[in-house]
Amino acid sequence: xxxxxxxxxxxxxxxxxxxxxxxxxxxxxxxxxxxxxxxxxxxxxxxxxxxxxxxxxxxxxxxxxxxxxxxxxxxxxxxxxxxxxxxxxxxxxxxxxxxxxxxxxxxxxxxxxxxxxxxxxxxxxxxxxxxxxxxxxxxxxxxxxxxxxxxxxxxxxxxxxxxxxxxxxx
Numbered sequence: 424x425x426x427x428x429x430x431x432x433x434x435x436x437x438x439x440x441x442x443x444x445x446x447x448x449x450x451x452x453x454x455x456x457x458x459x460x461x462x463x464x465x466x467x468x469x470x471x472x473x474x475x476x477x478x479x480x481x482x483x484x485x486x487x488x489x490x491x492x493x494x495x496x497x498x499x500x501x502x503x504x505x506x507x508x509x510x511x512x513x514x515x516x517x518x519x520x521x522x523x524x525x526x527x528x529x530x531x532x533x534x535x536x537x538x539x540x541x542x543x544x545x546x547x548x549x550x551x552x553x554x555x556x557x558x559x560x561x562x563x564x565x566x567x568x569x570x571x572x573x574x575x576x577x578x579x580x581x582x583x584x585x586x587x588x589x590x591x592x593x
Contacts, residue, residue: 439520446524454532467548475555482562490569509570515563523556
């Protein structure tokens, strides 16, 4: 615990890389296993990437509002609401990277049958979904950063009477 109370740390890039890599490997193995058993790959439609893009836009808008609110007045945002927004930002980053890993695995597996029309459709829509997931992750990062409050300068807080220009009172 810090002297000012508990803090929420930003999501580490290593955690995101591990989660994304793990999701890609596990998803690719699952897709190959499914195909080997006679199943067909999913065909992501336009809603797969539009839905994620709308999530990214909403989280990005919230990050912008939060940043402007805190820039105007640091006490304008209730601490519980700030923590909720930080958790939403962290969740967006983690969910975005996991879903990005699944769509990246779909691209890799579908590209093996590239000349087929369905493979082309899968790769295009999964590629657009990867871009939308990347935007969702960036929006989550922006929301995390928007909730960050800079440290107060403890050396000039004015609480120490010896540091006042008039010297200690009394």
